[in-house]
Amino acid sequence: MASATHTAPLPSPGSWRLTPRSGAAVVGAEVRKGIASQLAHPVGHVITLLISTLLYLGMQYVMGQGKLRHDLLPETLVAISSYWFLNYASLVMVSDLIEEKRGGTFAQANMAPAPPWVIMIGRLITASVMGGVVAIAATAVPALVGGVTFPLRWAALIPYALVMVNVLTFTFVLAALAIGSPMVGALQSLATSLVILLNGSMLPLDLYPDWLAVVARFLPTTLGVEATNAVLFDGESLGGIWSDGTLPWLLAYTVALAVFGARLFLRNHRRAVRDGRLGQY
Template identity: 75%
Template sequence: MTSTASPAVVRPVQPVRTDWKLTPLSALRILRAEVRKGLLSQLAHPMGHIIMLVISTVLYLGMQYVMGQGTLRRELIPQTLVAISGYWFLHYGSLVMVADLVEEKRGGTYAQSQMSPAPPWVFMLGRLVTASLAGLAVAVVATLVPMLVTGVTIPLNAAALVPYALVVVNVLAFTFVLAAVAVSSPMVGALHSLFTSLVILLNGSMMPLALYPDWLAVVARFLPTTLGVEATTKVLFDGKSLGDIWSEGTLPWLLAYTLALVLFGGWLFSRNHRRAVRDGRLGQY
């Protein structure tokens, strides 16, 4: 039977807010909120991270023990540690980024976050910062613990920070590429596994790139982190300057590769986001 709503007492609506403008400060505020939310979400389940910290150290030492046929070859550890730090930064950072994104798309919170006046890339950058912090934590532990266990140190050289910074940008750009894939496909997990497996095999984490067959070393340089690790180890262990690695082509290739990866990541995200909005897959797969 019919029951009708009581007569409405319609009051004037609130003043309409239209004041949000994209400025560095407004973007930074939203980015900070995104990072804070991301960290709180990560810390809500610390056990996964703790297990990964343990795995990261055990895996490296075990791998070196096997490669050394039952001994830890101390002369190879500093170089491979540089590579493994890059690997863990890449592996765990991108894992956190991609897993969160897929979960949020399935859960619906990704769609909610898109109903903001801020453009979508601001949120992606926030997610990238959170994921990078998780990756960085694992990379630091995965590097420091083997150093403590073996007593091996990595010599400090400020010049090496330049190519290593490019390793970091490499990793961030590659993570962004995977995130862009995750915007449109939940199968990104397979892609993540494929690439990170290739990286640990070929970026110098098992043995320095110089020990690989030439053709394999060429292939390896197309993977993220390899060129950066090669340039960093040349500065740290071969006594080369930035000028040396520039003139021999390592640094220019690294710069070009990094730039290409950054541009590709930005383009892919823009394309996949646009397609997701067109096809109605922004809040679901």
């Protein structure tokens, strides 16, 4: 007599409820999947780190006419770290989403009872982890080569943390655009190219023409880098960067970007579900 095989019944969609525990489980599963996917191709990450380090050092040698400008290195290192965090986090977020849309797995994931924004939080965490690793490595190596040390001013962590949040909100906007258009890759490339040119990664912002500095402040990371450098190297206090308007503008810019990204994601996701384009372009 054959023995009966017992399997656990699958939960029905109506039995699932979003709670802190169930939400954390969904986010954790998405993060584990994303990290495993990224680590499946380590050579690409090594090449990215190598190119990023050589690119920055090469730019600094050009700006210094064959030598490193040690008076400019500390401020530009703060800026380049934010650029690499933005570049790599947005690349992971957008490329993974486009690939999964084309393969149909993004549509399958959205058939789960968990709200789509919970899944996107897991994707943002994956992007921030991978972006953070690349940013730290790509900043530490040039700092060691140039013998750069940073003053220990804990107050600088607040504006720099806002830089990271600012980056993630912008990355979420790109992901919201990616739901509706595969051409978002071109926009991501253009945006990150403008950031490295104008956020202080080549030259400190105060060396730019006034009109160009105003334009640069509308790009992600620029305001945060300016505030962080003011605290680290100019001795400004948090009260100082608040009273001069830098910190309030940074907060307002980040909140506005977060609200815009959330509304855009909900709109594009709802439209893709309605039109049956969630799993295809």
